[in-house]
Amino acid sequence: TRKSRPQRLLKAVEGKATLGDPQSVITAIDHFCRHKEWAMNVGDEKGSILDSLVIELSPVNVLELGTYCGYSTVRIARLLPPGARFITLEFNPDYAAVARQVIGWAGLEDKVQLVEGASGDWIPRLREHFGVQMFDLVFLDHWKDQYLPDTKQLEECGLIQKGTVLLADNVICPGTPDYLKYVRNSPHYDSRYYRSHLEYTKVEDGLEKSVFLGF
Ligand SMILES: O=c1[nH]cnc2c(O)c(F)c(-c3ccc(F)cc3)c(-c3ccc(F)cc3)c12
Numbered sequence: 001t002r003k004s005r006p007q008r009l010l011k012a013v014e015g016k017a018t019l020g021d022p023q024s025v026i027t028a029i030d031h032f033c034r035h036k037e038w039a040m041n042v043g044d045e046k047g048s049i050l051d052s053l054v055i056e057l058s059p060v061n062v063l064e065l066g067t068y069c070g071y072s073t074v075r076i077a078r079l080l081p082p083g084a085r086f087i088t089l090e091f092n093p094d095y096a097a098v099a100r101q102v103i104g105w106a107g108l109e110d111k112v113q114l115v116e117g118a119s120g121d122w123i124p125r126l127r128e129h130f131g132v133q134m135f136d137l138v139f140l141d142h143w144k145d146q147y148l149p150d151t152k153q154l155e156e157c158g159l160i161q162k163g164t165v166l167l168a169d170n171v172i173c174p175g176t177p178d179y180l181k182y183v184r185n186s187p188h189y190d191s192r193y194y195r196s197h198l199e200y201t202k203v204e205d206g207l208e209k210s211v212f213l214g215f
């Protein structure tokens with residue numbers, strides 16, 4: 001059967017990137033998505049905003065919800081300090097299989113723990129399963145309807161604490177209205193919108209950065 005889009009994206013990485021060179025993997029994916037086939041990676045424009053935030057935060061414990069092909073996983077992992085811990089959750093096994101290979105091609109497999117399954121099932125088990133106490137950064141980039149319930153579950157499990165930064169993709173396109181209303185109206189979050197564009201297009205989209213202020 002015809003290869004899937006993620007598999008074609010992986011072929012583009014294998015054909016163009018240099019093994020062990022994360023930047024070449026990022027460049028190869030962006031080229032493929034801009035010139036061959038659009039795919040829902042955070043992309044180069046929003047990716048640069050993500051980079052700046054990771055560099056500024058220098059997070060030790062990072063959670064990504066929604067791995068897809070591993071593009072943002074590579075963008076984040078390549079900037080983490082030694083000893084940092086990075087868990088990325090992916091629901092779709094086909095996406096996870098491609099992401100493992102993309103992350104491997106970037107030479108970052110030792111920095112990332114890719115966990116397959118539903119975020120709602122895994123969030124309550126992260127502490128006892130991975131020994132993580134809290135996250136410094138959570139990148140929300142999975143299913144838009146899951147952003148709010150997963151955030152509430154992370155709060156309830158104590159995995160979001162004073163200073164934790166939530167960064168959410170696609171808050172305009174396709175949009176996450178209930179999540180935006182929550183973080184923007186809650187006295188427990190300091191929220192701001194980074195205006196950008198839907199990956200590889202001129203359509204408006206952006207990232208919402210929300211800092212938890214404590215209960
Ligand atoms: O689902 C997503 N997760 C994470 N990031 C995403 C992302 O960065 C996107 F740009 C899109 C997107 C936006 C506009 C569009 F036209 C197509 C796809 C989606 C998305 C939205 C609705 C769907 F039915 C399927 C995919 C996602």
Ligand SMILES: [Mg+2]
Pocket residue numbers: 040041042141169170
């Ligand atoms: Mg996205």
